[in-house]
Amino acid sequence: MSVLVIAEHNHQTVNSATLSAITAAKQLGIVNVLVIGYHCEEVALSLAKVEGVEQVLVIDNHIYQHFLAETLADTIVPLTSHYTHILAAASSFGKNIMPRIAALLDVVQVSDVIAIESTDTFKRPIYAGNAIATLCTTDKIKVLTIRETAFEPAMMAKGNLAPIHTIQTTLTEKTNQLSRFIEQQLCDSERPELNNASVVVAGGRGMQTKENFQLLYALADQLGGAVGATRAAVDAGFAPNDQQIGQTGKIIAPRLYIGVGISGAIQHLAGIMDSKVIVAINKDENAPILEVADYSLVADWQEVLPDLLNRLKMGN
Amino acid sequence: MKILVAIKQVIDHHVAIQVKLDNTGVETNNVKMSINPFDEIALEAAIRLQESGIASEVIVVSIGEKPIQTTLRSALAMGADRALLIQTDVETQPLAVAKLLQAVVAQENPQLVLLGKQAIDDDSHQTGQMLAALLNWGQGTNASQIILKDDEVQVTREIDTGLEIISLSLPAVITTDLRLNNPRYIKLPNIMKAKKKPLTILAAEELDVDITPRLQTCKVELPLRRKTGIKVENINELITKLQTEAKVI
Ligand SMILES: Cc1cc2nc3c(=O)[nH]c(=O)nc-3n(C[C@H](O)[C@H](O)[C@H](O)COP(=O)(O)OP(=O)(O)OC[C@H]3O[C@@H](n4cnc5c(N)ncnc54)[C@H](O)[C@@H]3O)c2cc1C
Ligand SMILES: Nc1ncnc2c1ncn2[C@@H]1O[C@H](COP(=O)(O)O)[C@@H](O)[C@H]1O
Numbered sequence: 262m263s264v265l266v267i268a269e270h271n272h273q274t275v276n277s278a279t280l281s282a283i284t285a286a287k288q289l290g291i292v293n294v295l296v297i298g299y300h301c302e303e304v305a306l307s308l309a310k311v312e313g314v315e316q317v318l319v320i321d322n323h324i325y326q327h328f329l330a331e332t333l334a335d336t337i338v339p340l341t342s343h344y345t346h347i348l349a350a351a352s353s354f355g356k357n358i359m360p361r362i363a364a365l366l367d368v369v370q371v372s373d374v375i376a377i378e379s380t381d382t383f384k385r386p387i388y389a390g391n392a393i394a395t396l397c398t399t400d401k402i403k404v405l406t407i408r409e410t411a412f413e414p415a416m417m418a419k420g421n422l423a424p425i426h427t428i429q430t431t432l433t434e435k436t437n438q439l440s441r442f443i444e445q446q447l448c449d450s451e452r453p454e455l456n457n458a459s460v461v462v463a464g465g466r467g468m469q470t471k472e473n474f475q476l477l478y479a480l481a482d483q484l485g486g487a488v489g490a491t492r493a494a495v496d497a498g499f500a501p502n503d504q505q506i507g508q509t510g511k512i513i514a515p516r517l518y519i520g521v522g523i524s525g526a527i528q529h530l531a532g533i534m535d536s537k538v539i540v541a542i543n544k545d546e547n548a549p550i551l552e553v554a555d556y557s558l559v560a561d562w563q564e565v566l567p568d569l570l571n572r573l574k575m576g577n
Numbered sequence: 578m579k580i581l582v583a584i585k586q587v588i589d590h591h592v593a594i595q596v597k598l599d600n601t602g603v604e605t606n607n608v609k610m611s612i613n614p615f616d617e618i619a620l621e622a623a624i625r626l627q628e629s630g631i632a633s634e635v636i637v638v639s640i641g642e643k644p645i646q647t648t649l650r651s652a653l654a655m656g657a658d659r660a661l662l663i664q665t666d667v668e669t670q671p672l673a674v675a676k677l678l679q680a681v682v683a684q685e686n687p688q689l690v691l692l693g694k695q696a697i698d699d700d701s702h703q704t705g706q707m708l709a710a711l712l713n714w715g716q717g718t719n720a721s722q723i724i725l726k727d728d729e730v731q732v733t734r735e736i737d738t739g740l741e742i743i744s745l746s747l748p749a750v751i752t753t754d755l756r757l758n759n760p761r762y763i764k765l766p767n768i769m770k771a772k773k774k775p776l777t778i779l780a781a782e783e784l785d786v787d788i789t790p791r792l793q794t795c796k797v798e799l800p801l802r803r804k805t806g807i808k809v810e811n812i813n814e815l816i817t818k819l820q821t822e823a824k825v826i
């Protein structure tokens with residue numbers, strides 16, 4: 262078995278989700294990693310140091326600056342013939358390009374894999390994680406997206422430096438007449454990223470205003486964590502869309518999740534069930550989130566949150 | 578221009594799903610079914626483009642078993658002009674659906690195909706991208722804004738790090754995210770009107786596409802349950818528990 266992992270990066274650093282995909286790939290066979298980008302030597306170099314990586318392939322060209330799905334798929338498909346499996350993280354990047362690659366190869370894709378049973382059998386959540394399906398396919402190439410929270414990130418190996426091979430692209434600027442990049446509006450933040458923060462403080466509609474969310478940021482900063490939100494909170498403008506947690510947002514698995522003013526709809530719970538410890542603060546003792554919380558506090562957050570923050574600041 | 582909207586009928590998102598005791602799947606008998614919420618958003622987007630004079634016709638298409646007609650009728654009541662049911666009893670999987678949609682596109686020649694970003698039953702998140710690949714069209718996934726300009730469409734996409742704006746040449750495939758719009762409620766008189774709108778049923782075989790499922794489901798089981806938690810009385814107790822019992826702060 263030989264596995265190709267499509268790396269996700271911003272031309273400088275590797276996204277941690279790729280390291281989880283490498284861990285999944287190691288369970289399948291020999292791992293090659295493909296880095297496509299522009300001035301992305303650093304990315305290739307850091308992946309060459311990752312445990313279990315046998316070879317890094319690099320395609321460096323300005324046409325890859327914005328990771329357009331059409332350009333990436335046309336570049337990746339001709340490289341796949343030696344491989345039994347093509348993997349990427351189930352992030353917005355992987356979700357965008359992998360089905361396009363699978364369809365061009367005329368093979369099915371298994372999305373959001375959480376466990377590898379054998380080289381052709383995989384587990385994945387369905388119905389917002391309310392059921393787990395075990396699926397198998399006999400397609401010649403298995404295209405998988407990997408759920409980051411289900412696999413530990415692969416580590417840097419001491420002394421390992423896998424060979425790095427540069428491949429020239431046969432595509433030019435003119436190849437892709439289908440799509441064009443215009444701009445990106447990134448919510449850059451000093452805080453850890455939601456997907457891999459060890460602490461996440463999340464707020465729901467019960468926070469009532471965007472201003473009140475500041476308290477959650479203060480709490481997150483105190484705990485070295487990130488801030489997340491429910492769909493209702495994002496829709497109400499309390500938080501940006503990239504902070505949505507759940508079935509249709511981000512899937513998280515922090516050591517500690519604190520949910521404040523969140524009812525616990527299944528679509529939200531879908532994103533937090535792998536958290537090690539769940540704390541819920543809700544004034545309604547019947548809120549469903551209390552049923553999955555390890556520690557629940559039935560209270561108005563306005564009465565308890567400032568106190569919690571102060572106590573943490575004072576080191577109790 | 579014509580817009581094609583792909584609609585999947587799924588278990589209503591309010592229903593608490595039951596895993597069958599023999600682990601073969603999820604109970605769908607006597608369960609409330611509805612249009613996949615993302616597809617409702619896609620349809621709303623298409624109707625608005627028609628209302629603003631940009632689109633000339635909105636066609637909805639669904640692939641699956643006969644009862645889906647009910648969902649297609651609701652789509653007509655919402656405002657679609659006509660509906661197409663590609664009837665099959667075979668389990669519909671994204672690659673096969675994309676191939677059938679490709680065949681429908683060849684017949685209908687739409688300039689834009691709108692789909693949901695994911696079906697909330699299989700959560701696959703694949704069909705739109707697969708269709709775009711098969712057609713060799715541009716794709717705009719997870720759209721939270723769609724602006725049509727001459728022979729291009731500008732799509733704002735929700736991505737992990739924020740928003741991305743791309744421009745696609747037409748024809749193109751777009752998949753919708755939750756914040757694209759809030760779908761309208763169906764008005765009673767429109768339900769009556771919808772009964773008169775055309776709904777064509779076509780057997781999947783007629784489209785000459787191989788739709789044999791290529792993914793086998795070996796087992797469907799419940800996720801692991803979390804152990805029952807406890808109620809704490811106040812912040813003092815919470816902090817103590819987190820420090821000494823859970824050891825997470
Ligand atoms: C297709 C689809 C996909 C979806 N995807 C997602 C998703 O990915 N993520 C997601 O989160 N949702 C998602 N949703 C929405 C989901 O169904 C719920 O509507 C949403 O999660 C509710 O958010 P909430 O808990 O913030 O709001 P509400 O359900 O309104 O709950 C607010 C809670 O705050 C509590 N509260 C109010 N005031 C206070 C106070 N002063 N102190 C303490 N507690 C207080 C209330 O008791 C209540 O429990 C999706 C829905 C659909 C249909
Ligand atoms: N059986 C189907 N009939 C019509 N449209 C479908 C069907 N299955 C999937 N789709 C469309 O593809 C989108 C994504 O589905 P999926 O790839 O299964 O998550 C859905 O939101 C629908 O728009």
